[in-house]
Amino acid sequence: MTRRDFSINDVHLALDGELAADDRAEFERWLDAHPDMKAVSARFERDRTALAAALAPVVQEPVPTRLTHLASGKARPRRLPSLLRNVAAAVVIFVAGGVAGYFAATLGPFAGKQAADQFAEKAIDAYVVYAADPAHAVEVGASDQHYLEGWLSKRTGLKLVVPDLSAEGFELLGGRILPVGKNAAALLVYRDKAGNQLSIYMTGDGETKAKGIYEPADGGPTAIYWLDDDYGCAIVGSMPREQLREVARKAWRQMVESGVTGKGTS
Numbered sequence: 001m002t003r004r005d006f007s008i009n010d011v012h013l014a015l016d017g018e019l020a021a022d023d024r025a026e027f028e029r030w031l032d033a034h035p036d037m038k039a040v041s042a043r044f045e046r047d048r049t050a051l052a053a054a055l056a057p058v059v060q061e062p063v064p065t066r067l068t069h070l071a072s073g074k075a076r077p078r079r080l081p082s083l084l085r086n087v088a089a090a091v092v093i094f095v096a097g098g099v100a101g102y103f104a105a106t107l108g109p110f111a112g113k114q115a116a117d118q119f120a121e122k123a124i125d126a127y128v129v130y131a132a133d134p135a136h137a138v139e140v141g142a143s144d145q146h147y148l149e150g151w152l153s154k155r156t157g158l159k160l161v162v163p164d165l166s167a168e169g170f171e172l173l174g175g176r177i178l179p180v181g182k183n184a185a186a187l188l189v190y191r192d193k194a195g196n197q198l199s200i201y202m203t204g205d206g207e208t209k210a211k212g213i214y215e216p217a218d219g220g221p222t223a224i225y226w227l228d229d230d231y232g233c234a235i236v237g238s239m240p241r242e243q244l245r246e247v248a249r250k251a252w253r254q255m256v257e258s259g260v261t262g263k264g265t266s
Helices: 008-015 021-033 035-059 082-096 099-107 115-131 142-156 241-257
Strands: 171-180 183-191 197-203 209-214 222-228 231-237
Touching: 008 021, 008 035, 021 035, 035 115, 115 171, 115 183, 115 197, 115 209, 115 222, 115 231, 142 171, 142 183, 142 197, 197 241, 222 241, 231 241
Parallel strands: none
Antiparallel strands: 171 183, 183 197, 197 231, 209 222, 222 231
């Protein structure tokens, strides 16, 4: 039997009960072998449970009399009541497995009390997806760093400088663009000789000032982040916390000295 390669898409299929029964046992073994992806799966499951609980009171309400014609085959109304439309939209997103992204979009780009956590979780999710797929970790390789910096800067609206982390044992693999709301985020990917991966996630979206360390309660990679109005940066890795702090400090120093913090400067 040929071993199947799983991805983040299979995590969503499994949570939705749509993963083929024949693949389930192998998928569980894959999760056990990839603790970062297992942590993402657990976080998605918590989000689904929270959404289901939030919608439960509405779902359990009896169907209003004015809507029973939908079941009896009578003419459909031109517009559904706003509450029904909102619930329907939420259920569609819930079934699709995009709960975490939905909450972030509903709250606006990193708005509110949980802005820093939302930003850190997005950075961790990006790290996990591409750490699990090293063959496709980047879109543009590190062979032309000047082009890479210009491309990422143009797409994000930031003046981005690629930090040199070779002294810390990390070689730049390259970078890629990721969606964040209606805008773009830049992801730089590094790897050391032992195969440990490090990523730097940067975006021009943000409406708050914060900095700190985000460690998921269920384990997995750690994010060290900075948010400053229209700039956000998170450095993510699965290495010991003090080592990650030291690497993050040196990367951040290089970016600050190069004037990376500031939108529209590219």
